[in-house]
Amino acid sequence: MQTPNLMIWIQITLVLVLIYLAYVDLTSFRLPNALTIPLIFSGLGFNFLASQGFAEPFNALLGCIFGYGFLWVMNFIYRILKKHNGIGMGDAKLLAALGAWLGAGALPEILLIASLTGLVGGFIWLKWHRSQISHAFPFGPFLAFAGIIEVLWPQALQTLLLIR
Numbered sequence: 001m002q003t004p005n006l007m008i009w010i011q012i013t014l015v016l017v018l019i020y021l022a023y024v025d026l027t028s029f030r031l032p033n034a035l036t037i038p039l040i041f042s043g044l045g046f047n048f049l050a051s052q053g054f055a056e057p058f059n060a061l062l063g064c065i066f067g068y069g070f071l072w073v074m075n076f077i078y079r080i081l082k083k084h085n086g087i088g089m090g091d092a093k094l095l096a097a098l099g100a101w102l103g104a105g106a107l108p109e110i111l112l113i114a115s116l117t118g119l120v121g122g123f124i125w126l127k128w129h130r131s132q133i134s135h136a137f138p139f140g141p142f143l144a145f146a147g148i149i150e151v152l153w154p155q156a157l158q159t160l161l162l163i164r
Helices: 004-028 033-049 057-082 089-102 104-128 140-152 156-162
Strands: none
Touching: 004 033, 004 089, 004 140, 033 057, 033 089, 057 089, 057 104, 089 104, 089 140, 104 140
């Protein structure tokens, strides 16, 4: 069994990495493979090797596959329709990493939170930079924000929706 202090340090480290990735994406429109790929493997390794990880090992593997696959398919469809990419594959790798750490069950909540905050944040981004709606803006910070919420407060959205 993991000691509570170790789990807290793992959570803190994961949150700090997500904050750094959000900053990198905000400033460069890139989520480097040098950060996202080790994050994927460390999440899988943690959940496979820890006696009590954030997700069951098979669920973590499914989260990794579905996280990457979902955004890849969405981009593939967009590319067919618009003849250019709509989302970067760094975002897909970040979602794969979040799935590897938190499991497949966390992906719908992460995507919902990231999408809703991305709508608001994207609108603010475009207004701030006086850009057209067709201009790109980084989605990684919103994925990172949603991942942080899920790391610190698992199923927060479900809990809020169940409160009557």
